[in-house]
Amino acid sequence: MTHYPKITAETLFDAVVVANGAFPKHETLLRILHHAPHVIACDGTAETLLNAGFTAQQMTVIGDGDSLAPRLKRQLHFISISEQDDNDLTKATRYVCTQYKQTRQQLTANRRLRIAYLGATGKREDHTLGNIALMVHYYNHFNVQPFMLTDEGIFIAARGDCSFDVTPGQQISIFNFGCQQLECQGLRWPIYPFETLWQGTLNEAVHSVVQIKADNSYLIYITWAFY
Structure with missing residues (x-):
């Protein structure tokens, strides 16, 4: 069981x-950002x-450059990727995976690359929905462990049997991405293999550990409240 x-x-x-969504305001997120060993900015986020x-030396900028001023392209460590099949978030994720190629060869299923995503929600609702869905895609196809951190809570992509440290009273939602088996311990209401995304929302932790038993992928959302 992954913990x-x-x-x-x-x-x-x-x-x-x-990403170039709503810039984080939560103190925890800002501290994570300022202590990050590597910061990758998606295009116009660099100016933010x-x-x-932040200084130019503290970040790498990835994207097609459509929202980045020419002077900043010269000033920053800007890596232009013009193809339009993937969005800037995915281009940045591929870049991280490439930089850690040697390390990744040594990682096991229990030690994937841990990537935090900030600013991936807000502003455009269609971008927000797409970015949230990409967390499961990155987990399944990029061999990374993505954490999308927002001012309100955390999205964690997971698969199989997992346990999560929480505080009783925290609000939790679970989104099914292909599970035929989906059960839990530690939540106020039982879960099951939801057929639509809304069915797993608005649950609540009643113990300090929530255990999920599943046979495929899912996305869990945990609010910051009560931390």
């Missing part, structure tokens, strides 16, 4: 990818990071 401890300001990630006090 997920609580995400805190001291949680270590291999990289932090910052510069305005937030």
